[in-house]
Amino acid sequence: MTDPGTTLEIRTDIRRGTFHLDVDLTATPGQVIAVLGPNGAGKTTLLRIIAGLQPTGTGHVRVGGQPWDDPAHGVFLPPDRRLVGLVFQNYRLFPHLDVLDNVAFPLRARGTRRHTARTAAAGWLDRLALTDLARRRPATLSGGQSQRVALARALAADPLVLLLDEPTAALDAHTRTQIRAELRHHLSSFPGPALVVTHDPLEALLLADRILVLEGGHLVQDGAPAQVSRRPATDYVARLMGLNLYSGTLTDPTTGRVDLDPAGVLFAAGYDPHDDEPHPAPPAGTRVRVAVPPSAISLHTAEPGPGSARNVWTGTVTGLELLTDRVRVAVQGPPDALVDVTPAAVAALHLAPGLPVWLSAKATEIATYPADHDPPLK
Amino acid sequence: MSRIRPSVTSSPLTSPSLTSPSTTHRPRITWPLAVPATAGALFLLIPLAALLLRAPWRHLPGILTGTGALGALRLSLLCATAATLCSLALGVPLAWVLARTDHPATTVLRALVTLPLVLPPVVGGVALLLALGRTGLVGRHLATWFGVSLPFTTAAVVVAETFVAMPFLVITVEGALRSADRDLEEAAATLGSGPFATFRRVTLPLAAPGLLAGGVLAWARALGEFGATITFAGNFPDVTRTMPLTVYLALESDPDAAVALSLVLLATSVAVLALLRGTWMAPGTGR
Numbered sequence: 001m002t003d004p005g006t007t008l009e010i011r012t013d014i015r016r017g018t019f020h021l022d023v024d025l026t027a028t029p030g031q032v033i034a035v036l037g038p039n040g041a042g043k044t045t046l047l048r049i050i051a052g053l054q055p056t057g058t059g060h061v062r063v064g065g066q067p068w069d070d071p072a073h074g075v076f077l078p079p080d081r082r083l084v085g086l087v088f089q090n091y092r093l094f095p096h097l098d099v100l101d102n103v104a105f106p107l108r109a110r111g112t113r114r115h116t117a118r119t120a121a122a123g124w125l126d127r128l129a130l131t132d133l134a135r136r137r138p139a140t141l142s143g144g145q146s147q148r149v150a151l152a153r154a155l156a157a158d159p160l161v162l163l164l165d166e167p168t169a170a171l172d173a174h175t176r177t178q179i180r181a182e183l184r185h186h187l188s189s190f191p192g193p194a195l196v197v198t199h200d201p202l203e204a205l206l207l208a209d210r211i212l213v214l215e216g217g218h219l220v221q222d223g224a225p226a227q228v229s230r231r232p233a234t235d236y237v238a239r240l241m242g243l244n245l246y247s248g249t250l251t252d253p254t255t256g257r258v259d260l261d262p263a264g265v266l267f268a269a270g271y272d273p274h275d276d277e278p279h280p281a282p283p284a285g286t287r288v289r290v291a292v293p294p295s296a297i298s299l300h301t302a303e304p305g306p307g308s309a310r311n312v313w314t315g316t317v318t319g320l321e322l323l324t325d326r327v328r329v330a331v332q333g334p335p336d337a338l339v340d341v342t343p344a345a346v347a348a349l350h351l352a353p354g355l356p357v358w359l360s361a362k363a364t365e366i367a368t369y370p371a372d373h374d375p376p377l378k
Numbered sequence: 379m380s381r382i383r384p385s386v387t388s389s390p391l392t393s394p395s396l397t398s399p400s401t402t403h404r405p406r407i408t409w410p411l412a413v414p415a416t417a418g419a420l421f422l423l424i425p426l427a428a429l430l431l432r433a434p435w436r437h438l439p440g441i442l443t444g445t446g447a448l449g450a451l452r453l454s455l456l457c458a459t460a461a462t463l464c465s466l467a468l469g470v471p472l473a474w475v476l477a478r479t480d481h482p483a484t485t486v487l488r489a490l491v492t493l494p495l496v497l498p499p500v501v502g503g504v505a506l507l508l509a510l511g512r513t514g515l516v517g518r519h520l521a522t523w524f525g526v527s528l529p530f531t532t533a534a535v536v537v538a539e540t541f542v543a544m545p546f547l548v549i550t551v552e553g554a555l556r557s558a559d560r561d562l563e564e565a566a567a568t569l570g571s572g573p574f575a576t577f578r579r580v581t582l583p584l585a586a587p588g589l590l591a592g593g594v595l596a597w598a599r600a601l602g603e604f605g606a607t608i609t610f611a612g613n614f615p616d617v618t619r620t621m622p623l624t625v626y627l628a629l630e631s632d633p634d635a636a637v638a639l640s641l642v643l644l645a646t647s648v649a650v651l652a653l654l655r656g657t658w659m660a661p662g663t664g665r
Contacts, residue, residue, distance in 0.1 A: 051568050079567040080576075092565035096583040108579070109571035157569050 006160045006192040011059035012049055020217040021045050021057075027161075027193035034204035034225075035197045037214035038236060043197040044089075046214070047163045050195070051086045052079035063160050080109070085154030089166040091146045093138035099149050100125065100134040106157035124152040128182075144175035151186060162187070162194040168203060180206055201240040205229060213237050231291060231369050244292040244337050247371055251284055258290055258368060264335035266290055267310040269363040288368040294328060294340040296365035300358040301349050309360040317355045320346065327351075331359060426644065433641050434634040441638040446615055447624065451642060454621040457532065458600040461539035465547045465596045468540075470589070473551035474577065488552075495545045502541055503609025510537065510610075534611035535618050539600035546599050547592040554588020555581065591654060598650045602643065 008027040014020070021042040027033055035043045048054045050061055052068065055076060061069040068077045093102050101108075103124050107117035125131045128148045138146060147167060154162065167183060168176040184207055187194050196207050204211050204225065211228045213221040213236070221233035232238040238245030248260035256268040268290055282288075298304075304312055315331040322328075326340045329351060337359060341351070351357075434441065441447060476488050494502055510517040510528045520526045528534050558581055566576040582589065604622040611618040613627075621643055628636040 053564055053568070079564075080570050080572045082568075083570075084568060086565075086568040088561070088565060090561070092561050094562060094565075094580060096586075105566070105571070105579070106569035109566070109569055109575055153569065 006064050008050070008161050008193045009060070009062040010046070010050060010056070012046070012056040012061075013059055014045070014049075014057035014217075019045075022218055023214070024059075025212065025219070025222075027195065029192055030190075031210055032187045032190075032194045032196065032208045033210045033212055034208035035195055035212045035214055036199065036201060036204045036228075036237075036240070038199060041214045042217040043199075043214055044165055047086060047165055047195065047197055050161065050163060051084050052077060052082050083158070083160040085157050085159035085162045087147075087150045087154045087162075087164045087167060089169055091138075091150040093141075093146060093149055093153070095138050098135050098137055099130060099141070102138065102149055103130075103152045103156050105153060121152075121156055124156045128152045128186075142175070143171045144179055147171065147179055148182070151183070155186070155190075160192045162190050162192060164194070164196045166197055166199070168200070169198075183207055201229075201237075231289070231367075233289070233371075238291065242294065242338075244294060244297075244335075246290040246292075246335055248288060248290060250282060250286045250288050250368065253282065253284055256363060256368070258288060260290070260335050262334075264313065264333055266292075266335065266361075266366060267363045268366040268368045282370070287371045289371050290366060290368050292337070292361060292366050294338045297337055297339040297359055297361045299329065299331070299339055299341055299345070299349065299351070300360065301355070303358050304360050310363040311359075311361040311366070313359050315357055315359055317351055317353050317357055319353055320351060331357060333359075429637065429640055429644060433637050437634060438638050438641075441635050442642070446619075447635065447639055447642075449616050450619055450621050450624040450639070453532070453535075453616065453619070454601055457535045457539055457620060458597050458603075460536045461543055461600040462547075462593055462597040464536065464540040465544040465600075466589075466593060469544045469547040469592075469596075470551055470582075473548045473555055473592075474581075476548070477552045477555035492545045492549055494542055495549070499542055499603065499605030499607075500609050503538060503606035506534075506538060506541060506606065506610040510534075529610060530612040530614065530618060532611075532617055535607055535620060538606040538610045539603045542603050542606050543596040543600040547596040550592030550595060551585065551588050554585040554592070557588075558584040594650055594654055598647060601646060 006029045009025070010027075011024045013022050019042070023042075023046055025033075035046060037043050045054070049056045049069070052061075055071065056069050058071065060067060060072070063082075067073065067075045068082050069075065094105065097105065100118060100121050104114075104117040104121035107120055108114065112120070122131070122134065125134055128151065130145070130148055130152060133141065133145060133149070138149070141149065147170075151164075151167075164183070168179050171179060180203060183196075187196070187207055196203070198204055198207075208225060211221070211223060211225050212219055213228065213233065215234060215236055221228055221237060223231075228237060229241045230243075232241050232243055232245055235245060246258075246260045246264075246266065248258040248266070251257050251259045258266050258268060260266060298309075313333060313335070315333045315337070317329055318332050319330040320327055321330075322343070323340075325342075327343055327346050329339045329341055329346075331337050331339055339359065341349075345351070349355075349357075442451075472491065476484060476491075507514060507529060509515045510520070512518070512521055512527050512529065517528060520528065528537060562580055562584065563576050566580045567573075571579065602622055603620070604626070607618065607620060608623060613619050613623050619627075621639060625636050625639045625643070628639060
């Protein structure tokens with residue numbers, strides 16, 4: 001599993017009109033990396049560069065130290081000479097071949113005899129529970145079945161690197177859950193590095209042991225799922241993870257006072273840059289992020305008594321949204337906040353848009369962390 | 379006027395677009411269009427009917443087995459098939475280049491290779507003589523280096539027919555290759571398939587209906603070739619005298635034989651049309 005032969009290194013810098021992709025990434029064998037980002041962030045382009053379907057602008061693609069794409073040295077391996085398995089978002093199964101021959105295709109392409117290729121393909125069908133579909137044409141398959149066949153076909157090529165582009169985006173909710181569980185199994189047993197492009201945070205959290213966030217062609221965050229979900233670097237990630245995220249300046253390290261942009265003050269009890277041991281607070285003036293879960297904030301219709309919470313501020317309710325068992329209340333501050341309350345609380349407090357409220361949050365539920373990428377949050 | 383249904387109206391003022399805005403109903407038939415349409419249909423059908431009505435049905439077997447008709451038919455089928463195979467071997471790669479390159483020169487090349495579509499076949503025959511004749515541009519070297527002389531041989535018939543028929547195949551196959559899914563070629567590449575293997579295993583099978591249509595079209599065109607053949611290959615019994623040439627000659631001496639031979643060519647055309655119907659409608663689909 002730690003064979004250094006299949007480490008993937010990619011460095012790319014492409015500009016095409018307004019599109020810009022600037023990524024520097026090393027993926028180690030066995031690592032499952034989710035590339036998370038909004039549409040148009042360059043996620044699919046990144047996969048296409050690794051697969052050789054388009055060249056890297058400047059930079060390189062190396063696998064196990066071997067250059068696949070290195071314009072500085074005039075190296076470009078065409079896709080058919082790279083050992084890469086790419087599962088396309090729309091599967092791209094060959095309509096004129098049945099399931100068995102689709103999966104046997106990569107073996108046949110490398111000159112394996114038909115019988116041997118089919119035997120090997122049948123093994124993959126067996127592993128992905130597709131044996132019953134062996135003689136079916138792709139047009140007769142469901143989305144989930146097509147996804148499985150596409151994965152079997154990619155794995156049958158025995159790739160060094162596995163790439164999945166939005167693997168569950170085209171599936172219905174029930175099938176999605178099932179396919180995710182299967183993908184988790186197959187990805188964890190894949191020996192090389194695997195990249196899964198997705199815009200679904202849950203998928204990233206379930207499948208990956210490392211999450212890259214790509215926004216506007218730039219890597220804005222790179223970390224373990226637990227870190228990304230609790231310490232989002234940008235508004236986009238915070239929204240995906242359902243957190244209130246603020247940027248500001250640590251003005252008093254002893255009290256943990258943070259002056260937020262553009263207005264508002266929060267007191268945070270801890271400072272933990274990398275989500276492990278508490279660290280000594282940095283000097284005053286340090287730019288920080290503050291993440292506050294909506295469940296850590298309470299709403300009151302009268303000013304709360306002293307001593308209950310360090311953070312108390314006023315705001316106006318601007319909207320309410322029913323989540324399955326909670327109500328998410330949007331409050332205009334400063335600072336603005338999303339607050340989760342029970343439906344009973346909505347009734348008791350007569351919460352409605354326009355209602356002035358007090359908000360409170362305990363300092364112990366708030367953590368600050370360094371702003372690694374510091375374009376100011378919107 | 380409230381009921382919209384297919385009917386023949388006597389008013390020349392009511393055109394389909396005015397009276398039935400809904401496209402789910404068939405338009406009414408209007409005289410200014412119906413009269414020339416009928417005349418056009420009759421113009422195309424009456425000669426065929428005449429052929430069928432005037433055919434010497436009783437003597438048909440005798441005529442077809444005598445007077446070199448069978449030999450001519452055999453030669454025609456042989457040459458048309460050979461010309462189709464040549465067109466496939468050269469035309470499919472050419473169609474692929476035209477479909478897959480985006481260079482300005484491609485546009486010019488496409489115009490030039492499809493020129494024989496509109497060129498009078500006799501002109502094609504003359505051009506072939508100038509190129510491949512004994513003293514022609516290329517033919518001269520064929521004669522001195524290999525001792526080969528093409529004109530007035532069966533091979534010349536195949537060359538003439540290929541020249542005239544191949545453009546039909548090229549444009550049909552190019553259309554099919556264009557509509558073939560490029561995404562699947564990309565997928566094949568990521569699965570380790572080189573460009574030629576992808577062409578053979580993915581692109582061609584997906585373009586198969588277009589290939590069949592183009593092949594049949596080229597074959598039919600080659601079978602009926604007259605002008606280029608008689609100019610470049612001449613008119614020698616059993617060597618270059620194909621069915622169309624035989625029909626033309628027979629008309630002078632033995633009109634019954636001409637009609638009988640025409641009937642055979644008509645039957646062949648109808649068979650081709652029947653074969654095309656299934657594939658012609660949806661070229662480029664992978665079924």
